[in-house]
Amino acid sequence: MFIVLARVPHGTRAVALADDGSALDREHSPADELVLDDAELIAFVRERERADAPRWVWADTSVSYAQLLAAGVRIARCHDLRLSRAILRSSTLSASSGVAGLPRDELDEASPAAESTVSALFEIAEALPAVADPVDELRRQLAAVSESAEPGRLRLLLAAESAGALAAAEMRNAGMPWSIERHDALLTELLGPRVPYGVRPQKLEVLAAVIRDGLLAPTLNPDSPVDVLRALRAAGLRVDSTRSWELKRIEHPAIPPLLEYKQLARLLTANGWTWLDAWVTPEGRFHPDYVPGGVVSGRWATRGGGALQLPKQLRSTVVADPGWTLVVADAAQLEPRVLAAMAGDLAMAEAGREADLYAGIVASGAVPDRKSAKYGMLGAIYGATRGAGGAMMPRLKKAYPRAISLVEDAARAGERGEQVTTRLGRSSPRGGGIDGSAMENVSEARATASDSDLAAADRRAGSAARDRGRFTRNFVVQGTAAEWALCWLAELRNRLVALPVPGAGRHPPRDDVWDPSRRPHLVLFLHDEVVVHTPIALAEQVRQAVLESAAAAGRIMFGTFPIDFPLDVAVVDDYGMAE
Known part of the structure; x- marks a missing residue:
């Protein structure tokens, strides 16, 4: 009904x-x-x-x-x-x-x-x-x-x-249980005492002075990428941007403090005291605003608060209430396992019977070591053609032809400007572009281009096609993994509400009564990870519910195909302890 x-x-x-x-x-x-x-x-x-x-x-x-x-x-x-x-x-x-x-x-x-x-x-x-x-x-x-x-x-x-x-x-x-005291102490330790909004904290001020001295730029504003880039070039450094990955390749006394400044400034901006005041209630609850299906692949997004991008150093501020604990679980190597099940690749499923799929791939003789297995499999899913991932592709294709053919077929479809579809039916955007916009039409580009521009037009069209192919290659796997995760979440949600309520006696609250102060309940969902806040007395039952829900999600998605979805599960007092 x-x-x-x-x-x-x-x-x-x-x-x-x-x-x-x-x-x-x-x-x-x-x-x-x-x-x-x-x-x-x-x-x-x-x-x-x-x-x-x-x-x-x-x-x-x-x-x-x-x-x-x-x-x-x-x-x-x-x-x-x-x-x-x-x-x-x-x-x-x-x-x-x-x-x-x-x-x-x-x-x-x-x-x-x-x-x-x-x-x-x-x-x-x-x-x-x-x-x-x-x-x-x-x-x-x-x-x-x-x-x-x-x-x-x-x-x-x-x-x-x-x-x-x-x-x-x-x-x-x-809401997610949050320790305001721990958060404030962490910020004070890393940045210095709290200062008014717009004032640079003590640690950042000290680093700014070191950076200015190192680059001989006494008026440098380290928060301005334009100023920093200008100062780096004036110091004789050949750089195209201030991105961290590019700066890490440079040897200069100003680079380490600059990298540290960037990291701490990002923490202050994204999760500093202003964030704490805006997003955590005085009672110690962070109420993230999720957007289900906010990404075209079906993954979630957030409207604000950054629940899906919490830095690791802040995880220890997610603290269970007295008498409660956190059950943290994440799916091991979810996307490769989903790929094996989608493709019906029994050989790859057999490699995944171990808790570590990459170790299973090595044991099969497909690749020489775990690093090669990981880079090769991620390269297959994300479209690596060079480096360690690209080098392993021929060996993986020979060992797991059905799985590799599935992503290769998805990539070719994307290059042709076609849609691809996940296991349950979510499709990539229409049109050739990754966002659904039309890809450059090669014949039209050639017809309207001058002779000198023909090669450039071909390169642009070819680059757009390859980008689209990398997107669709990953879309079918990431989108299907998101579907598995949704089934896991839905199963777990129902199993949690069926658990007994400690101390309820003969009159526990009904399933249609919402009271998270008494029942185990989900507090975080992060693509392939869940966190449940539960009374300590129910921690083992919650752990079993998490495991059983993952197994049920596999059956719902892939029927009797023999694929395992193992989980890493931890029962902890704070989220940081689960790392």
């Missing part, structure tokens, strides 16, 4: 539909069509979740579910119209559907950022784009799936994407 919720002038409209999108007869319909005020809606969602466990339908989970969580309501399933439309619009499996051919409208625009505080249910839905008729939109999407080339795969992808959106909203609501 679906129940569609949509904001209308005098409340929220609720419409119940059958699993195929058709109307329910009145005898079996919990909501033929209702208009509910905010208080009535809370009671209605609670009642229907307990009685029917429907799939709730709305335009944007990040807004609608955030409001339910604020009222203490947890739901099990939803269908996010915005996220689902984005997938169906671009997927090669639904290219002929009514969704793919719709004119772009407000539902195609980026989701607005959810507010950090909410005073009334669906209050900020007024700022959301209006969906002309969400019931009609749902029916179009269901028809697009049922009429697609692979309905089962697309249906699973939409369910996983929407489940991920639920998990993202829950993680934002619960």
Whole structure:
């Protein structure tokens, strides 16, 4: 059963539909069509979740579910119209559907950022784009799936994407446990005592003076790349930029302090005291604002706070509450394992039966050592043609022809300007460019170019094609790995809520009650890594749930194909201890 919720002038409209999108007869319909005020809606969602466990339908989970969580309501399933439309619009499996051919409208625009505080249910839905008729939109999407080339795969992808959106909203609501004291102490140790915004901290001021002396540039502003580049060249150093990788190749007394300055300045800008004030509550919670499907491959992004780019030195500031602990798990060598399963490469799957797939590749005799195995496999996935990765490609292709052929075929398709598609049905952007823009047309470029420009036109077109090929080669693997991770996340989310609540006695909270102060709950999802905040008494059960969820995700994605997805799992007091 679906129940569609949509904001209308005098409340929220609720419409119940059958699993195929058709109307329910009145005898079996919990909501033929209702208009509910905010208080009535809370009671209605609670009642229907307990009685029917429907799939709730709305335009944007990040807004609608955030409001339910604020009222203490947890739901099990939803269908996010915005996220689902984005997938169906671009997927090669639904290219002929009514969704793919719709004119772009407000539902195609980026989701607005959810507010950090909410005073009334669906209050900020007024700022959301209006969906002309969400019931009609749902029916179009269901028809697009049922009429697609692979309905089962697309249906699973939409369910996983929407489940991920639920998990993202829950993680934002619960927040990541954060030690303000540790963060402040770390910044003070690295930068010096806290200073007002805009004032350079003591350690940076000392380094700035050393850099100026070393480059004989007394007025140099080390925060200005233009000034630094000018000073480096004036000192006789041949540099094209101030990028760290280029500076590391230069021997000069000013370079080490300059590199240290850049690193510390980046910490101050990205996660300094201003960040701490803006993103961590006085109660010690960091509430990251995730964007599910924010990257074209299906990986997540963030709107702010940088939850996906936390520097390693800050991980020790993620500290479990008293009586609680953190269960940290990450998937070992996820992308190569996904590649083996996608390609049905039994030889590569056999190499992956060990916890270390690269060691298994060495044991098979394909390459001489682990370093060669790692560089070669990453080169196959990311398109390395030179260096250690490129040198291993012939040997890997001989040992694992199905896996290597899959990424090579994806690369050739990209070079031709074609779309490629993941295991479950997410497709790369249309058009030849990586962002969906048209690749340079070789024949048109040659027809309009002068004789002297023909070679340059060919080089530009060839370079664009190779770039596109490297992108599509990686897209199919990274996108499918993101799908596995979503299935892992969705499975784990459901298993966590089924665990007992310590000290609850005979009356534990129901599954539809959202109370992260009592239950184990996800606090971080980072591509192939999860962190769960749990009462210490449940740590071992959470660890088992994490492992079982990963195994279940493999079966969901790849059926009975014999591929393992081992995890590194640690039970720690702070996130930094899991490194």
